[in-house]
Amino acid sequence: MGARKKTGILISGRGSNMQALVKAARDPAFPAEIVVVISNRASASGLDFAKAEGIATEVVDHKAHASREAFDAELDAALKRHGAELVACAGFMRIMTEGFVQRWRDRMINIHPSLLPAYKGLHTHERALADKVTRHGCSVHFVRSDVDSGPLIAQASVPVLKSDTPETLAARVLDAEHKIYPRALAVVASGAVRVEGETLVAAKPGLHIPLTIP
Known part of the structure; x- marks a missing residue:
């Protein structure tokens, strides 16, 4: 290594x-x-x-x-x-x-509590519940000047339950964040991905980008 x-x-x-x-x-x-x-x-x-x-x-x-x-x-x-x-x-x-x-550029990453490009900005869980979506989640991306934009590195999806409040949904998404952020940092730090323009490309065969957790 x-x-x-x-x-x-x-x-x-x-x-x-x-x-x-x-x-x-x-x-x-x-x-x-x-x-x-x-x-x-x-x-x-x-x-x-x-x-x-x-x-x-x-x-x-x-x-x-x-x-x-x-x-x-x-x-x-x-x-x-x-x-x-x-x-x-x-x-x-x-x-x-x-x-x-x-x-x-291409060396700074961020985690956001939504399945980008949906729900950029704040209050993502409230907005997801208001739209009655069935899946919500989190995304790791390279940072760009436009807020919550940039090439996607990884996403994790969680179910949205009919009983959910913004707080319960946020807790479920946060658990997914803790799983996916280390994986995303690992692929960036290891050189397994590279950015070409605004597109993320796998530098190693068999790696599917963005990484996804169901």
């Missing part, structure tokens, strides 16, 4: 998807190494988890910067200080500038 890809994770809260990635990366055979967890909020409880795992943490407070560009410049510097080669957004509640997205 080649060198593990050094990965920085961005969070704003408890970072449950960050925790799933960190747990997966405990295995020396996992192709990504988590080198830093960065939050825009000093109160984010996920920072305590990362510290307990022996992972470096940083706080880049968006309120301490005069502009989005200044905030993103400090975020970029923090990632580079730790040698990050990939970025995984895990509940990071900031919209990045075009410049930041371009600097990390």
Whole structure:
């Protein structure tokens, strides 16, 4: 196995998807190494988890910067200080500038609680229930300047029950997120996929993209 890809994770809260990635990366055979967890909020409880795992943490407070560009410049510097080669957004509640997205193009991934391209943005579970869909889920994609767009890496689907509330549906989707995000990071970090324009291509035979979990 080649060198593990050094990965920085961005969070704003408890970072449950960050925790799933960190747990997966405990295995020396996992192709990504988590080198830093960065939050825009000093109160984010996920920072305590990362510290307990022996992972470096940083706080880049968006309120301490005069502009989005200044905030993103400090975020970029923090990632580079730790040698990050990939970025995984895990509940990071900031919209990045075009410049930041371009600097990390095809090296930054995000997880979103819907089966994209359906339900971009917020309140995905409420919207899915309002539409009476029978399947809902989550998606991992490369980040682009348009919110919740970019080549799809992986998707996981869950049933929508007639008894569901936004909270029960969210919990079922979150379980799927914790399964699929490590798999998506693994295929990116291992070089099993590559981006050609806006299309994701499997670099290894037999790999179907996007990865899907029923």
